[in-house]
Amino acid sequence: MSGFDLERLVPAHVASFQAYVPAPPDDVLLRRFGVTHLHRLHNNENPLGPPPxxxxxxxxxxxxxxxxxxxxxxxxxxxxxxxxxxxxxxxxxxxxxxxxxxxxxxxxxxxxxxxxxxxxxxxxxxxxxxxxxxxxxxxxxxxxxxxxxxxxxxxxxxxxxxxxxxxxxxxxxxxxxxxxxxxxxxxxxxxxxxxxxxxxxxxxxxxxxxxxxxxxxxxxxxxxxxxxxxxxxxxxxxxxxxxxxxxxxxxxxxxxxxxxxxxxxxxxxxxxVWDTAHLAATRDHVRQGRAGLAALAARLGLPLLDGIGNFAMLRLPMPDTVAHRRLMARGVMARAMTSFRYPGWLRVSFGSAPAMAAFAEALEAVLAEV
Ligand SMILES: Cc1ncc(COP(=O)(O)O)c(C=O)c1O
The missing domain is CATH 3.40.640.10 (Type I PLP-dependent aspartate aminotransferase-like (Major domain))
Known part of the structure; x- marks a missing residue:
């Protein structure tokens, strides 16, 4: 193995690339943050799941x-x-x-x-x-x-x-x-x-x-x-x-x-392909999630960025990475947006009604700490 020179074999554009590190699995996160449940509002998943x-x-x-x-x-x-x-x-x-x-x-x-x-x-x-x-x-x-x-x-x-x-x-x-x-x-x-x-x-x-x-x-x-x-x-x-x-x-x-x-x-x-009932049910769910998040943002006085999709962004009066960790400790996963070049913002997917309620409660508590 004496002839093995890894650096010589790796192209410069690979050597200089910062690897993306995915989040650990939920069971590890539960232990890490000392919670029994994590609401997934960070990956724009559909809480209704797949069509029947x-x-x-x-x-x-x-x-x-x-x-x-x-x-x-x-x-x-x-x-x-x-x-x-x-x-x-x-x-x-x-x-x-x-x-x-x-x-x-x-x-x-x-x-x-x-x-x-x-x-x-x-x-x-x-x-x-x-x-x-x-x-x-x-x-x-x-x-x-x-x-x-x-x-x-x-x-x-x-x-x-x-x-x-x-x-x-x-x-x-x-x-x-x-x-x-x-x-x-x-x-x-x-x-x-x-x-x-x-x-x-x-x-x-x-x-x-x-x-x-x-x-x-x-x-x-x-x-x-x-x-x-x-x-x-x-x-x-x-x-x-x-x-x-x-x-x-x-x-x-x-x-x-x-x-x-x-x-x-x-x-x-x-x-x-192409279950229109699932399409309609999901859109209905998203409409409710969107209205709920808009009401929350208005109540808390947080700027909201929203358009098409099953997500919206909220601007926080604190670093997003800190808010992310504190929300995790309260059982809610939302996306800290510094990595998307939106420091100070959180992206929230429109999850199930209990998940959105948990998010609202956790966010209010986190903001109260600031
Ligand atoms: C805009 C956009 N394109 C592509 C993807 C990747 O989707 P997939 O899960 O099919 O790889 C995502 C996932 O978040 C996305 O947001």
Missing amino acids: AAREVLARWDPAQAAIYPQGDGWHLRRAIAAQFGLEAEQVILGNGANEVIGFVIKAFCEAGCNIVTADRTFAVYEWLASFSGIEPRLAPLRADGFDEAALLRAIDAQTRVIFLCNPNNPTGSWWDHARLERFLEAVDGRAIVVADEAYAEYAEAPGFPDSFALMARHPNLVVFRTFSKLWGLAGLRIGWMAAAPAVAATVRKISISYSVNLLALEAARAS
Whole structure:
């Protein structure tokens, strides 16, 4: 082993990358914070869980099937998604969560010397995946807490291969409507792939939210991301997807990883497409959560940032990391936003009614200590 020089083997962009460290599991956190229960309001999960048909798939699942490889590219699920959105099955590519699909797009279109463009305060995985792939992430500042097309266009150059728009934006909830997205696509004029990450699109009730699949027909550089993790309540099974014009999808398919989506995820997701009763029930739940949080923010005099999605942000008169720890000690998990470049803010998912009540009580107690 004397010849082994790890440093020599590690690319500079990997050596300099600060690894993301996931939170420990709930059982460890319970012990660490000395509580018997933790309300999960930090990951934008759906407290209603998966739709009934997906639950049935999971309940009836034969454990002997665990020995069998899944079909390699989600044949049936891609057809179900395509039928729902008027696409061809070849336009749909599945991944182990939308996170894996972000990696597929970067791998398919970026090489050394290229860059991706996104916002400075958005879902960080675009920036991270680019950085540790040796691709420069260019971060355009948000304007009024939303993606700013002028700043994005200024950041683009001849080396830009992919522009990531988070629509609606995690964490601010801000969103572009159909006309705005179309204007942006016209301004980009095919110079780069434009990704519309629509992880929270199913929560959009506002008229005017983009019909991105229709835009894709006229703008073949548009790629749309969706996930089963949020409204469809399948975050634990890890399944997301992208849709693109046929030639773009064929390019991404070359480097996508077959068999990366497991059998259970494929079958539960297929059973979820497109349960409108679950969609309506979840939207109803979110409407109540949103109203409750707005009332709490008004009562406590806290600025609120809210838009589309199953979450909103609150500004605190104290460091968010301190508030986070104190809320944990009271059995509530909310997201401290310093890591999203929003110091002093907390992001709260609209959880179950008891979870929201526990949050309100814990937050009041934490603020009373300041
Ligand atoms: C905007 C956005 N995109 C993608 C993802 C990743 O979703 P998945 O669970 O499908 O990997 C998330 C998850 O939080 C998200 O907020």
